[in-house]
Amino acid sequence: MSTLDDLLAACVAAPDDDAPRLVWADAIGGERGELVVIQCDLARGGLTATEAATRRQRQRELLATHGAAWSGLATLAKHCVFRRGFVETAQLAVETFLARADEIVDVAPLLESLTAVGLESFIDHDEGGRQTGADALPVLAQLFASPWYPRLRALDIWEAKLVVFPDRESAYPHGYGDEVADLIATTGALAGKRAFGIRGSELGARGVQKLVAAGALVTCEALRLYESTLATTELLAMIGQASRLAILEIGPDLELAAFAGLPPTIVELRLGQHATDELLAALAASPMAPNLERLELGRGSISARTDVFAAFPRLRSLGLTDVSIGPWNAPPISRSDFARTLAAHLPGLRELRGPWMPSPERALDLVDALGPQLELLDLRGSRHVIGHRDELRARVAGEVLVGESIHPMRLLHVPRRTAASWWEQGDVTLD
Template sequence: MSDRAALLAAICAHPDEDTPRLAYADWLDEHADTVPAPAAARAHAQFIRDDIAMWLREEYDPLRLRWVLIEKPKREAEAWVRDALPALHWGNFARDPLFRRGFPWTVTVPPASAPHAPADLTVAAPIERLGISHCGGHITELLRAAPWRRRLRAVEFDHRGNRSPTDTLSRIAFERLDRLAFRHDAITTAEARELVAAPLFRGLAAFRIVRARVGTVIPDALAHANRPGSLRELHLVECGVAQMPLADFLNSPAASGLESLSVGGDRTNSSLKFRAFGLVTDMPPLRALDVSDESPGELGIEFLLGSPFPPVLRRLDLSRCSLNRDRVRALAGGAFGALRVLWLYGNSVGNDGAVALAQSPHLSGLLVLDLGFAQVGDEGIGAILESPLADGLVLLDLTGSPASAEMKEVLKARMGDRVRL
């Protein structure tokens, strides 16, 4: 085995350790002139060091946010990436992002994959997440044969195939699995209820269902389990989550460690869903809340602002929530002293709403503000430029702004690549 292969093997065998990854970066630098693409080798080496350094920073550190949102996507689009990706003939590397701590980490298996597992399923990368489209019998065979199966931390099922995903999960022994996701009706109500009661679920740190009308089953089952949960993240998007099961869950031992919650996407008059936040008495350590694609109305915003969550939230997503300038003004008056990331994409924020956000003493610590397609023009942008946000924001998204060309030039001159237009 070559030194390079040995280093890659060490990275795969010890995916949580950074030392083998940094040793590989050193090897790339030292042997760059001996490989077919020296510049690509050096670029990958520096990327590994940068990615690890940013990973070690706190999630809302401005430098890390800039890396994740601006610099890393640019670097992953550079030519060296082609040479850095190992051969993979039975699936595809996914971009979400493409690299984690310097190496590709997610593989997706398309439905057109061979009906039987290929003879060689090795891959010279620390695979941690597997995406499965249309689960079939070949997936069980693939997982049993894959040498990296025991290293998997996350499995995601996309669309329903001819094999139950929960049946597949029950047939495979996972040692590190702590994240599960199901998309586009990949799981049924009965399967979801069975999964919550299974031993596998008790070890999960993150659980996600997107576009499957089973959402009420999950919080209801968790609330009635009456046991402390390991869940740090729960995402039920377009699942029809109702008020009381959500409130019961948030007040239950199962939510005692919950840090991130998504319950949006139903696109309904959802003020009652927002009322669930005001019914919380046993506060979970929630830091991120996503209720995008809802229509809370003024009453729903009042419920949110009157809940225990605003003072502790670090991230809030209210994209496409039919917010007008009055509702945004009310939001700007909320006690969001710890908030660092705010998404208001696709709302009618307007200039008046943008002025209220810029002048809010509670939002001066924002690092990311998304006002894409939010009808913010010259007056609103001018207020932002005159506020502490102009210097403090890592990223300001004003995609689709109706502002004048002159104001956009002023904005770009002031904020550079920290603004999107």
């Protein structure tokens, strides 16, 4: 075994520790080592806005040039994420993982989170009724029995379902969500796992009952639940079992009264439901509000009084893509007052994504107030501000991103305390 192999083994043995990674980075040197140092710096924090912006820009350059090659997964995975210098998260077809696990672990030894895809099968009666694609339940059973599966600490299951095409005009999907839950409960597949997600598989009340009865979610610190079939009752049952929950992503709408039942341990929240004043008020009144550090809301409109934001004193990252915010039909002085009081109520805010800007004047009002404290302002998708990039940059302490809207692939990851950007985390598209 070479010295580099020994150093890499030390990284694998202590995945939460930066020190072995930095030793490996020093040994390998060059741009590959540079990426490790940059990402560890960003995760550790303590940088000025300019220093952080410079490192993020260099991270993007390195990954755009070398990310696919460095991942070793270019012919195997669809997406991956480098964190602290190494691939920690990947989107893979389960059958590929099973067939080539040795190779995958060899090139990505710190891989710890799997977004499991390729779980759809199809019956097309125009093609003789033959079933094609992966049979989700047997494939997942093989995954859970794989000798490599215990290495994973996070699992996100996407679209475990059968789609039937009875004719050229129709398609009838049948999700295996409840059956997947039964399999997880029976096999103990989530024992010791720190993060779990499921989407597009039609998980319902019966499956949730199985998971909760088996105590399957007890160790989960992150939940990613994008199932339109889940009602508020089922969502709360799953959330309630994860007593150490720090990260929560929910696709379906939660009843507003349910936010009062969300635990104060949550520091990162992503919601798919439309942003409204009523939703913001419910969040502000919830037990998690004083501890929330990252919040992202879906499209909508917020025009509430700025004092509502005072309920989030630790908020560092705010995502409001396609959300309009503030009294934009009011006179300029009212808009400026809104922006200034918003900044006063969010002294810890360092990243802002969105909101939707109907004019450059609205954007300049906002950055005049918030710009000095922001490390990253992402206004991609607001076409009205593209020609005002230099004016915006002159008002913002850190980095300003404008241009076409970008919706990065979000993959489930193992929760860790990090100062790295919520939206610039080392994503690489491979397929």
